[in-house]
Amino acid sequence: MRVVEIRRGWIALGLFSLVACSPGDEPASVHMHGAREGLRHSSSNEEPETTSVEANFHDRATPPRAPGEFDLVTLSTLPDAVSDGDVLVGLRGLSAGDVYSVTRNGIDVTGAFQRVPGGDVQGLVAELAPGENRIAAEAVGPDGRRRAVLRVINHSITGPILSGPHQTPFVCRTREAGLGDPLDADCSIATQYEWFYRPKAGNKYLKLEDPYAPYPSDVTLVPGPGGTNVPLVVRVESSTINRGITRIAVLDDPHARGPAAPFQATRWNHRVYYAYGALCGVGYHQGVNRPETVLDGISGSPVFDFHSMVGVDQRLRKGDIVVHSTLSTFGVQCNPLVSIETTMMVKEHIAEKYGSIAAMIGTGGSGAAVQQYNAINNAPGLLNGALPIASLADVWSTMMTIADCGLLTHYYDTYAPNWEPMKRAHVEGHAPLLGIIPREGICKSWSAPELRSVLDPQRGCDPSVPEAMRYHPVNNPHGVRCTIQDTNVNLLGREPVTGFARRPLDNVGVQYGLAAFNMYLISAAEFLDLNRNIGGFDMDGRYVHERMAMSPEVESILYRTGMVIGRGSLSESPIVDMGLYLDQVPGASIHDAVRPFIVRNRLRSRVGLDGTQSIWRGNAVAPPEAYPILEQWLAPLSALPHGTDRARAIVAAKPAGATDRCVLLVSGTRTEMPENFDTGRGPCSAMYPVGYTPRMVAGMPASDDVVRCQLKPLVRSDYRATFTDAEFDELKAIFPNGVCDYSKRAAQDVEKSLAWPSIGGEAPHAPVGLSYRAARSMPVP
Template identity: 35%
Template sequence: MTRRLPGTRSRLAALAATVLALAVGVVGSPGPAGAAPGSPDEGSDAGRLAIVSVSNPRPQLVSGGDVLLRVTPPTDVAPADVRVDAGGRNVRPRFVAQPDGSLLGLVTGLPLGSTRVTARLADDPATTASVDVVNHPRTGPVFSGPQQKPFYCQTTAFGLAPAVQPLCSAPTVVTYQYRTTAGQFAPLDDPTSRPDDLATALVDGRRVPYVVRVERGTIDRAVYELAALYDGRDPSPTRPDRSWNERLVYTFGGGCNAGYHQGAYTGGVLDDLFLSQGYAVASSTLNVLDTNCSAVISAEAAMMVKEHVVETYGPVRHTIGWGGSGGAIQQYTIADAYPGILDGIIPGISFPDPVSVIGVVSDCRLLKRYFDAGAGEAGTFTDAQRTAVSGFRSFSSCASWDATFASRATATDSCDPAVPVAARWDPVTNPDGVRCSFLEQLVNQIGRDPRTGFVRSPLDNRGVQYGLTALASGAITPEQFVDLNERVGGLDVAGRPSVARTAADPKALAAVYRDDLVNSASQGLRTTPVIDQRTDLDLLSSGFADIHTTEWSYVMRARLLRANGTAANQVIIETSPDPATAGAAAAYQLDAMDRWLTRLDRPAADRPTLRQVLAAKPADLGDGCYLGPTQRITETLTYPASGRCGALFPVAANPRLAAGGDLTLTALACRRTAFDPRDYPVAFTAEQQQRLRAVFATGVCDGRRPGLGEQPPLRPWLRY
């Protein structure tokens, strides 16, 4: 007989469980005669039976054959009087009563496809709650679409067993590390031992041995890593580790490349900043953009690894994204297109998305090629004039792009060493080989041009007036402007320089906007807490400039403002590259994000509103900059830069902005208007006008209008 328990949990808790159940599509079956569908028995004082997926709030996207579920009985029913079956199989022994009165259980052995998991009351089997769990292979894919082939395995780089492509699976290995009193991580063969130089970690005010469990294995064809403090017991999802603070930091690595290999490193998990406070830390090789330049694949890998973390350690209160450069790209794009995987993000030296950036990167290649040619008026460009044309604080930023990532848009130059030379594309000797362009990672979204065999390209520079702001300011002459635009050229389908300007494929343009590959900031980012870590690398003391220029933080802010009417959920904090200062800033940002999310903690299926996000933001958190490790200025940061922080950390532009582009930089291929010499603050000669009309026969970019093909994204959580 079901035992009715008066007042063991509040009506409010029961109502919250009901709302959560409805949010993920869980509905109770009809109860006793006369009761509304899914309602509790008549005579029950409150609540209703509910079941939800915990390890993945989207139960239709579960992977690996298991899922952590929570069953919440009515408030007056004892947990012992609940029965649970999965596909007709009794799984109730897997469930353990929790302090809040719910039951938490890891259901294993799920077959591929759909399985209905049903909870019912022992003495009232007609009252049920169920959830349909759709299980996918541990090797993927879940929603990213057909996987790349060939796919070269690199499991041995992590000490795992050799693997066979294309799935590249290897058995999981667990090792242990400890933190020494000298501040280093060291191997620990026996995790129960206590070396003399063992440090301690501070978790929720408690000192615990600083011993770390490190797990490595394969998920979604990637190698994943998971690290967390170890309290002497094997981790359990129903009895959380006492050294864990119930929070997860998910790290992402930088770069951008074509893929076709598993990857030899992750975003990194042995990090004292996180582990010393009790965070679990996870990442995978497909969360390194230099291995995989697809936000869709990265989102899938992060979702699957996070699911495994929850099924290993238990429910996560919130997940914080962390990482710079390409790691920042993944955070911004996943937060917008696949909201809920990350609850808050801390992107460093950020960019908004690869597709937006590659246009600027290609511009730099073309400009450097033009300046290096040294013919005609090009030879008269001084260093200051080259910088003015580029928009950067130094033209060396363009040179840096050309020397690093510009080749990633080509078919052969950027293949990872893991891809054998014999397997690589050659137009004559191997026309069916691996094309090492970053666009290859986006084939499931953009499609392939059947005429060329290449992925359709959204790259375009038709109508772009290079050096427009330099001309307007008087930094370059009219003849220099004409000559530059006359001879800058473009890139062909294989990424090689061409005389003609680059023309985007209309289908590619439509796809990158529709699928949010050009980050619209209009979906999940609207309600995601963001602390943008901007280390100022625009002009280093050596005079050399990095590729990670500051304007990109403000490009993202401009998109948030355009899409949502506010960017108040994005905080930008600028620092110098000084390690002590950057370290102090990172510690503060992690603490501030944790406090922000703690005030927002809610069931994973319940997204906060923008008003709730802004209300929860800590009062001490705002835009600003660090003068040193112990001195932070809090003031609104602007573009163009202003205030004390603006004086310390000036913000420049880039070639597209210096060509008159809108700050959002979403117009990959601009809409054009007829060239009119009256629109310029300089006088062109008749001969120069004739040449410009020839260059811009189809018109010049009109920065006031949306780009060709530009449209709102279809919806979040797209599947391919």
């Protein structure tokens, strides 16, 4: 184990509330703004002989070109987010007879470019300097000489790019991952390669000590090119990208090509299967994975293992690249910006080192599902599609349930130990429709110590973080605070007095158990006692009688940056959500059946359509069965005309197999059938009804996305159940400032969140959205 202390840089983040734009303002640094305008002239620091246009995030398409014009565009990543000193660049619109040249900072690099099928010219521009670089292209054709200049920003492979200063301290874990000691303070390793084969018997890949020697006789054969059978041998690249340990697996045949021939991904089908990691941890360490993670689908997780369900071996056999990174594993660091940043950097690496990517599909369950929804909503084009399992919408609306269930459990234990399970279920919202009493209440799972620990700065640390580093209010008040807000402090900022990370939790005005009271399932006395004593958690995760309050500035950050999803690009990539029914499984029941429908209701309320998401429910749903259907769904979306309404195009392209369905395994027989979940009249709706969250019981809309409500005065006629005069006076005393008005959106809500939100690297700034700038050629005098 190695512990490194590096740059902190957090003091400036306290300025976020002072410099952040209001929802209606234009952000600073206009060249980084995510607005999708058409043609615009260069800003003053760009070359006068070029013009910028906005490329589509999904396929890099640009507005129509006039005769003779061409575009210069980065293909492997956004031009402001290049990493590791190289970037794949394309020249689009050249005629067959045009003579072209390309320079990097004035140095000729034309030799790296060639024409590709379709007529475009592509090349890998290497040896970029740190920071800003200038890539220029000239072409001479029948219409004369034209020139385009594109500015790109190159960052270190260690990051950061989007997520602000690196988290410190940071425990290196390369040795535990079998990769030796780290080479530097960023926990880097020299890239390593290993080869594995799949024997005909058994369910594990075995390592080839000499990959160029004849393979063992029991190697599995799989279909290859031209109807041949080829050995199932996989090359695993292990490297560090954005400080995360990254494993990339792809089919290879080293014995056939021999040690003298360089590796080429000739057996790759140009699809990437990105296996995100589950859970929710607070970081301060690198995390550990193994080659098995991208071979057998074995994660080594001690809890319900969704990773084993994603079917990585099936995708390897079909020719996909399979990827896993410890820094796109929420169980290591539950930070949405770090996840997007890591995925972006890994995708760039694959595009530049392996070849062009036809589609990248995300998969994984729980925290891995959160990352997929987060990526699709906030980083359009990063994932082409997703196969989440046991979904949760996003970190901060999910944290409402963790806090609420923790408070409700405390209330039952302290004030209402005699409340029977069904009464509790009505208040929690998780089981009123089930008609049965669960083996354990779902709120009991939600308030489990391992989940609640993300609110406790002393208990939230991974075991790899030494005790001596950890916060203690008396013995080590300046130690590492292991909370969910601390792992997101770059975005959230710090409290000015305590220096603690600002926490996005608020239950001011929330009427817990409101629907249960209005349905006469709890009495007025019980409703009043519950809301009088529900309380909150202080910044050290301890119960206090006061409720929790969020600042308007923090609320604004959550909505503006898309950390509460639904206001971004959520409808721009097809999703098949694997709604595995877990409501009756102790511990795993936090993945209650309502969660995919929360996302669906956000699509309905924000986009006006929900057909870009398909939900497969039941007890036998898993990504391997859905992948071919998602593949079919993606096929017509690869080359949409510029300006197409992408969400409606996705709905129009939806194949019959992608409709909502119920998937059941009964007595060993697997049955699939379409189901309209809106009607509540199918087998899954009957067997596995959908409940609510505690906030929905308190009046929250089904989108479950009002993290800080607006308040309204108490009005007696708002309640279907009755109060005595004394009881209503007591209710007014409990809520002196009013109660939540869920007929209104949150005060700081926005119509559109930032696309590709960024707070920068080691020099942080207020959140802005990155754009996909391309350079359009102009005539050269």
